[in-house]
Amino acid sequence: xxxxxxxxxxxxxxxxxxxxxxxxxxxxxxxxxxxxxxxxxxxxxxxxxxxxxxxxxxxxxxxxxxxxxxxxxxxxxxxxxxxxxxxxxxxxxxxxxxxxxxxxxxxxxxxxxxxxxxxxxxxxxxxxxxxxxxxxxxxxxxxxxxxxxxxxxxxxxxxxxxxxxxxxxxxxxxxxxxxxxxxxxxxxxxxxxxxxxxxxxxxxxxxxxxxxxxxxxxxxxxxxxxxxxxxxxxxxxxxxxxxxxxxxxxxxxxxxxxxxxxxxxxxxxxxxxxxxxxxxxxxxxxxxxxxxxxxxxxxxxxxxxxxxxxxxxxxxxxxxxxxxxxxxxxxxxxx
Amino acid sequence: xxxxxxxxxxxxxxxxxxxxxxxxxxxxxxxxxxxxxxxxxxxxxxxxxxxxxxxxxxxxxxxxxxxxxxxxxxxxxxxxxxxxxxxxxxxxxxxxxxxxxxxxxxxxxxxxxxxxxxxxxxxxxxxxxxxxxxxxxxxxxxxxxxxxxxxxxxxxxxxxxxxxxxxxxxxxxxxxxxxxxxxxxxxxxxxxxxxxxxxxxxxxxxxxxxxxxxxxxxxxxxxxxxxxxxxxxxxxxxxxxxxxxxxxxxxxxxxxxxxxxxxxxxxxxxxxxxxxxx
Numbered sequence: 146x147x148x149x150x151x152x153x154x155x156x157x158x159x160x161x162x163x164x165x166x167x168x169x170x171x172x173x174x175x176x177x178x179x180x181x182x183x184x185x186x187x188x189x190x191x192x193x194x195x196x197x198x199x200x201x202x203x204x205x206x207x208x209x210x211x212x213x214x215x216x217x218x219x220x221x222x223x224x225x226x227x228x229x230x231x232x233x234x235x236x237x238x239x240x241x242x243x244x245x246x247x248x249x250x251x252x253x254x255x256x257x258x259x260x261x262x263x264x265x266x267x268x269x270x271x272x273x274x275x276x277x278x279x280x281x282x283x284x285x286x287x288x289x290x291x292x293x294x295x296x297x298x299x300x301x302x303x304x305x306x307x308x309x310x311x312x313x314x315x316x317x318x319x320x321x322x323x324x325x326x327x328x329x330x331x332x333x334x335x336x337x338x339x340x341x342x343x344x345x346x347x348x349x350x351x352x353x354x355x356x357x358x359x360x361x362x363x364x365x366x367x368x369x370x371x372x373x374x375x376x377x378x379x380x381x382x383x384x385x386x387x388x389x390x391x392x393x394x395x396x397x398x399x400x401x402x403x404x405x406x407x408x409x410x411x412x413x414x415x416x417x418x419x420x421x422x423x424x425x426x427x428x429x430x431x432x433x434x435x436x437x438x439x440x441x442x443x444x445x446x447x448x449x450x451x452x453x454x455x456x457x458x459x460x461x462x463x464x465x466x467x468x469x470x471x472x473x474x475x476x477x478x479x480x
Numbered sequence: 481x482x483x484x485x486x487x488x489x490x491x492x493x494x495x496x497x498x499x500x501x502x503x504x505x506x507x508x509x510x511x512x513x514x515x516x517x518x519x520x521x522x523x524x525x526x527x528x529x530x531x532x533x534x535x536x537x538x539x540x541x542x543x544x545x546x547x548x549x550x551x552x553x554x555x556x557x558x559x560x561x562x563x564x565x566x567x568x569x570x571x572x573x574x575x576x577x578x579x580x581x582x583x584x585x586x587x588x589x590x591x592x593x594x595x596x597x598x599x600x601x602x603x604x605x606x607x608x609x610x611x612x613x614x615x616x617x618x619x620x621x622x623x624x625x626x627x628x629x630x631x632x633x634x635x636x637x638x639x640x641x642x643x644x645x646x647x648x649x650x651x652x653x654x655x656x657x658x659x660x661x662x663x664x665x666x667x668x669x670x671x672x673x674x675x676x677x678x679x680x681x682x683x684x685x686x687x688x689x690x691x692x693x694x695x696x697x698x699x700x701x702x703x704x705x706x707x708x709x710x711x712x713x714x715x716x717x718x719x720x721x722x723x724x725x726x727x728x729x730x731x732x733x734x735x736x737x738x739x740x741x742x743x744x745x746x747x748x749x750x751x752x753x754x755x756x757x758x
Contacts, residue, residue: 197590198589198590199586199589199590219592220592222590222591222592223592225590226590227586227587227590229583229586229587230583231581231582231583232582232583233582233583233584233586233587234582234584235510235514235582235584236582237514237517237518238510238513238514238517239513239517242510242513242517246506246509246510246513247587247591249502249503249506249509250503250506250588250591250593251591251592251593252499252502252592252593278517278518294587
C-alpha cells in the first residue's frame with residue numbers, strides 16, 4: 146500500500162507548561178479529506194502548524210508526500226497550501242493584486258501569474274470584485290480569496306484550519322463547494338473544524354483530537370456506529386417525563402438525556418431494545434407517547450461523548466493518563 | 481487546473497540569492513500597489529513633512545536663538561530630516577506587526593519563497609515612502625528659505641546619510657514588529673519615538689540642557705544625524721568643541737551608528753522571522 150500523503154507519528158509539542166500535542170498520530174491517504182475535530186485547545190492548530198512547517202515538533206516526525214517536514218521543509222512548502230484561521234491576505238491590495246503577489250512569490254513566470262489569477266477569480270466567483278480593495282470584501286469573500294490564494298500553484302495537500310469559523314451559513318456553503326471541487330481535482334485536504342456538520346459533509350475520515358492526541362478515528366458513519374443509534378421519545382404530558390425516563394433507563398441500561406421539556410433521548414443499546422417493546426413498556430407505566438423514533442446519533446453526540454470533559458477520570462492533573470484509553474473506556478461502557 | 485508546483489531547483493548559493501532578490505522585489509512591488517490603491521493616505525503622509533516644516537519653522541522659529549547666530553529654519557531643517565527618518569521605526573513596526581496579526585507572515589512562512597526576502601522586503605518597502613517624504617521635506621525647506629549651501633557633493637552625502645540611517649532604523653522596527661504580541665502594542669510603542677526625537681539637538685541646541693540630559697541627547701543617534709546634516713548642508717548650529725564625541729564627529733558617528741544598528745538588528749530580525757516555535 147502506498148504511504149499516506151500526510152503521515153504524522155508520535156508528534157509532541159509543548160509551549161512552556163502547556164502540552165499541546167502528546168503523541169499525535171495521523172495518516173491521510175492521497176485524494177481524501179481528513180477532518181480533524183476537537184475542542185478548543187485540543188492541539189488541532191498546533192498539528193497543522195507542524196505539518197505545514199511553521200513549527201518543529203519536540204518529538205516524533207511527520208512527512209508530507211514522503212518529505213520530512215523538518216529536514217525537507219523547503220520542499221514540503223512547494224507541495225502544500227495553507228489557509229489559516231484568519232484571512233491571510235493584504236487588505237490594502239485588490240483581490241487580483243493579492244493573487245498576483247502570491248503567484249510571483251511562488252516563482253511562476255509573470256505571464257502565467259496573470260493568467261492563473263484571472264482563471265481562479267473566475268472560477269471562484271470573485272471576478273466582479275477582482276479590482277476592489279480586499280478591505281471592502283465581505284467575510285465570506287475574504288475567506289474565499291484566502292482559500293484561492295492557497296491554490297495558485299495547485300497544492301498536493303491543502304491545510305484548512307477552521308476555514309469557515311465566523312461565516313454565515315451561505316458563505317460556509319460556498320467554501321464547502323470550493324473544497325469539494327478541489328478534492329474532485331485530486332487535492333488532499335486536511336481540515337480542522339469546530340463545526341461537526343462541516344466534517345460530516347466534507348470529510349471522508351475524521352480524527353477526533355483531544356488532549357493533544359487522536360482519541361478516535363474513522364468515517365463519520367463509523368464513528369456514529371461506535372456510540373450506536375438512539376431513541377428519541379416525546380411524551381404527551383411533560384409531568385410524566387420522570388416516569389418515562391425511569392422506563393427508558395431500565396430498558397436501555399443508560400441514563401436518558403432530556404432534550405426538551407417533554408422529550409428524552411437514550412442509546413438504543415445496539416438493537417437490544419425494539420421500538421414496539423419500548424412503546425409497550427411506556428404504555429404499561431401509564432405514559433402516553435406522542436412520538437418515538439430510532440435514529441443515527443449526530444456527530445455532535447459522538448463528539449461530546451468522546452471528549453466529555455466532565456468524565457470522572459478526566460481531571461486536570463492526570464496529564465499522563467492516556468486520553469485514548471479513557472475514551473475507549475467510555476465507548477465500552479456504552480457498547 | 482494546469483499549474484503545477486514549482487519544480488524545486490537545486491539550491492546553490494547563487495539561485496538562493498536570485499530568489500531572495502526576486503521575492504524581495506515582489507514585496508517592494510506590493511508597496512507600490514498599496515500606494516496606488518490608497519492615493520489619499522499617500523498624500524496625507526506626504527503633506528505631513530511639509531506641515532512640520534511650516535509648523536516648527538514658524539512657531540519655534542519665533543522663539544529660539546540659534547547658537548552662533550543664523551536662521552532658525554536653516555537650523556531646524558536637518559532636525560526635521562532626522563525626525564522624519566526616525567519615523568521609519570514606527571512605520572515598519574506597524575507594517576510588520578500588521579502582517580503578523582493578519583496571518584500573512586504565516587502564509588509567507590508556509591510558501592516556498594526565500595526566507596530572508598520577507599524582512600528585507602519590508603525594510604526595502606519602507607524606503608519607498610521614506611525617499612518620497614525626504615524629497616517632499618527638502619522641497620518644503622527650499623520654499624521657506626533653507627539651502628544646502630556646502631556644495632552638491634556634500635548635499636548628496638547628507639541625503640545619503642539620511643537614507644542609510646533610515647534603512648538601519650527600519651531594521652529596528654522590523655525586529656520589534658516581529659516581537660510585539662499584537663498591533664495595539666505596536667501602536668503604543670510608537671509613542672516612545674516622539675520623546676526620543678525631541679531629546680536630541682534636532683529642534684533646540686543641547687547647550688542649555690542639564691548635564692545628564694545633555695549627555696543623553698548628545699549620544700542620541702539622531703543628534704549625530706542632525707549634526708552631520710548641518711555640517712554637510714552647511715547649515716547653522718555646528719558649534720565646535722566641548723561636546724560629546726558623536727556630536728563633534730557627526731558624520732563618522734552617524735555611519736557607525738547605522739552600521740552598528742544593522743549589524744545587530746539584521747541578524748536578529750532574520751532569525752526572529754525564521755524562528756519556528758512561536
